[in-house]
Amino acid sequence: MFELVNDVASYPKFLKWCRSSKVLNESATEMTAELEVAWKILHKVFSTQNTLVEGESIQLELLDGPFESMHGxxxxxRLRDDACKITMEIEFEFKSSISNMVFSAIFSQICSSLMDSFIKRADEIYG
Known part of the structure; x- marks a missing residue:
């Protein structure tokens, strides 16, 4: 599952709200990525610096975008060879109070759908 979540370039294939994604820089322990999110009235582009611990964790920190702050x-x-428990937390705040009022609920819905989307993707790939 770590590999699926870390495969940012594939996000537009299975995340309906992800219009585009780019890996800007990548090493074994870090990735800089950019996402273009478009869903309902929300259309935003943002970039994150991701700290990677292979098979264990991915931490996201905002580099640029419409947020005052964002951390994930x-x-x-690992539970067995073929199973793991995944937890995800994302905290964000838009730069303007108007954006917070308009877009927070939509972005929260996107974040809430992430786990289901990755589980479906894992079923497609791994069966």
Missing amino acids: DWNFK
Whole structure:
């Protein structure tokens, strides 16, 4: 599952709200990525610096975009060879109070749909 979440370039294939994604820079322990999100009236582009611990965690920190702040954590706990427990937390605040009022609920819906989307993707790829 770590590999699926870390495969940012594939996001537009299975995340209906992800119009485009780019890996700007990548090493074994870090990735800089850019996402273009378009859903309902929300259309935003943002970039993050992701700290990677192979098979264990991905931490996201905002680099640029419409947010005052954004931080996310994905954690992967191996249960068996074919199973793991995944937890995800994302905290964000838009730069303007108007954007917060208009877009927070939509972005929260997007964040809430993430886990289901990755589970469906895993079923497609791994069966």
